[in-house]
Amino acid sequence: MHLAIQKEDKTFVALNSGCGILFAKAELSEGRLCGTTKILFNPWVFRMCDGAFGVVALRQSLLPNDKGTKPYESSLEEGKENCVLLFRSKDLISYTELGLVEVAPKGTKIFDVSCEWRDDKYVLTLATDKGNYMCESPDLTHFGGLQQTLEKPERVHIGLWDAAPACKVDVTEEEYQKLIDCLMPLHNVGIDPIEITVPVGEKAVLPEAVLRYNDGSTFKMPVKWDEVDTQKPGDYVVTGRLQQKKWDFPLTGERGDPMAIRYKGKYYYMATDDEHGQLALKIRVADSIDQIASAEDHVIFTAAKSGEFSGCLWAPELHLINDNLYIFFAAGSPDWFTVQSHVMKLIGSDPTNPADWSKPIRCKNKDNDVLNKNGITLDMTVLQDAGNVYAIWAQREIKKTQDSMECGNSDLYIAKIDPEKPWQQISEPVLLKHPVYSWERAHAEVIEGPFVLRHGDDIFVTYAAALIDYTYSVGILRAKSGTDLLNPDSWHVQNYPALHLLSMPDQIGGGHNSFVKDEYGNDILMIHAIPLKHFRSDPTDMRRYPTFRTVHWDAYGNPRLDMSPERELDPRFAEIKAMVHVK
Incomplete structure (x- = not known):
């Protein structure tokens, strides 16, 4: 669902640079190994009886087209064509999904819907393949009293590029200003x-x-x-x-997953070396961030000729734990579908000297076993809070045979790690997040690349989502310092991307x-x-x-x-x- 505000001259301006604000969640147990992506169709915003906002919409599935190839095509959900999806929001920025509700007899196909609070009840107006109907509910949990009507959902054209017919809802000056502040x-x-x-x-x-x-x-x-x-x-x-x-774009040649750490008065910078086939870990040292672009590359690890560590040296990250410097990275043997997370420790004094680094050690779970026996692990980062050290990483199940390969979702996991041996986990891994929104599943059902940002008592974890192409986006998780970070309920998930295709004028x-x-x-x-x-x-x-x-x-x-x-x-x-x- 997209939002736009109406200006004094009656024209509209899209919020969030034209990207969606509200997204349906995927059904992960449906269809393929990675589940079925869901999208919203004909959303309708209305005022609830307590002054909050409600959203009612139709939900559709994104399914392979007749040839079984992408792009996917949307269709009504088989067996659920008579249902609507409901949400609640206090500000039209953050939403809680209330769930699917059956509002018409089985076999009825709903094409459009509207809702309003009228005479102490919610009244739904439905446009269906059998005509227009109305039904009502005191609390949006169940609807009854279905009857035919001459009314139908009344939508408007707002004159924005690619915008579907819309609904309009009045907001207060305070609500309007917050939408502007947060979504422009x-x-x-x-x-x-x-x-x-x-x-x-x-x-x-x-x-x-x-x-x-x-x-x-x-x-x-x-x-x-x-x-x-x-x-x-x-x-x-x-x-x-x-x-x-100000920094140039591009800043250097082809590099992905850039990061730097300030260590002993200098900046040490690493990135995935796309330019040379992702076959080496390279580090730059500079006195300032401005000098990183022109700094010399120092090769500290080179891919093997074959077997383990022979390819896909991905996403190196430098982290300081108990005054010891480590590199977390993924490596393949050599293909991408074999990558696993590893750690190297600085055992000397010079991070640019390959001899001062230990050999890579594969990350293990609390039982000293590999993290994922049926897929890959990658993009491991470190979070330190309240005396505990955590690893957050991406993990993906892969079913591979001689003739085919099916990929599951790339999910984010979190676990406590031993600060003296950060490759060793000391708690059970906890699933932190699936890719459930359609922007996290564009061209690939992937969330990866987590990284921590702190601001006061707030802990933010940004992550990358979708395929590494023009659809790649950035999402945000948020928690409070000192809470149980192994409890997924401690984390708030922002339902729309913080960075997306339309965010920046010169890059996608x-x-x-x-x-x-x-x-x-x-x-x-x-x-x-x-x-x-x-x-x-x-x-x-x-x-x-x-x-x-x-x-x-x-x-x-x-x-x-x-x-x-x-x-x-x-x-x-x-x-x-x-x-x-x-x-």
Whole structure:
């Protein structure tokens, strides 16, 4: 389900850059090994009796077409054509799925639906293959009193590209503003005035600029100020130029899954080496994030000629645990469907020296057995909280025969690990999340590439979803520090992607990101994506390249990963003035 807001001139603007906000969950026990993807059809938003929002919609299955090949085609669910799917939301941003409800006799095919709270009951209006009907319910759990009617769901055309006929719902000013704040790109709207007083003869130390954004959030940015003569009393206007961090895209040659860590005063950077066949682990060292792009590659591990570690050296991540540095990565033998998670420990002092690293050790469960006997493990990352160390990784079941291969879902798992031997798990693995939304299952039923981002007491885990092509997206899980992180109920799942095909003006397919602090303490996103200009010239060109950008924390404490340079700093404010009073 997509949302759009109506402006004063009666035109509409799509929220979330035109990407959906609400998605149906897949039926994982239905159909293939990875289940059946579900989509929403003809959603209708209405006010509930308590003032919250309800959504009623039809649910369809995405099934292979007649030739059994992609793209999939949607169809009514066999045996459930007489059902509607219900949701509840307090703000049209976060939703709770209430479930499928049967509202018409078996064999009835519903094509459209609307709902309203009327005379102390919910009234559904149905357009079906047998005519138009109405039914009612006091609480949305069951419906009765089915009767024919001349009424039908009344939909409107809103004039947006590719938009289906829509419904309209009124919102309050407060609800409207929150939708704008949370589901529209943020942009810089001003800078706080700067005015200081200094004694005669003392050096004027001017502060960073405080940038303000349309949602009320702020961001501090360094400023290079002109010198001011404080030898004489007076009022002086000083010019400053904001020192915005910008990184090229592409930043380097073909690399995927970029990440860096600040270790002993320097930045150490790694990524999957697509450019040279994913056959080596390479590390760069730099004094600043800006210097990573031009830093030298140091090969610290090379693929074997055959057998174990002979291919698919994927997603290396550096993690510091109890003052020891480790690399977590996946390796194949050599094919992608053989990759497994491994760990190497820095046993010397120089991370760029291959001799200072231990041999790779395969990750094991608490019973000292392999993590997955019937598939692959990959993209292992580390989460440290409340004295515990956890691993989070992707795991996928694969059924392979001599003639065929069927893949299950790539799921996220979490387990506690031994901080002295982080390849060894010390708790049972817990399923953290399946790929259930259609944006997580576009071209492949995959979630992978988890990485941790902390902000105050909040723990965020971003993850990549779908196939590594233009549909690749970024999702977010959120939990509170100090809670039971092995309990899936401790985690809140954002139902729409934080980054998607339409998020950035020059890139698509962004995913498998990481985060690192810069020298000012700001969170920096490291991510790979496909250049939009490459895709436009050749839609089969799925080469991925890294780039970096600053994470912005919005007024609701959420990380915004889509801050283009122009959104972060309006060019009008690139040069500012400050007032200095010398007394």
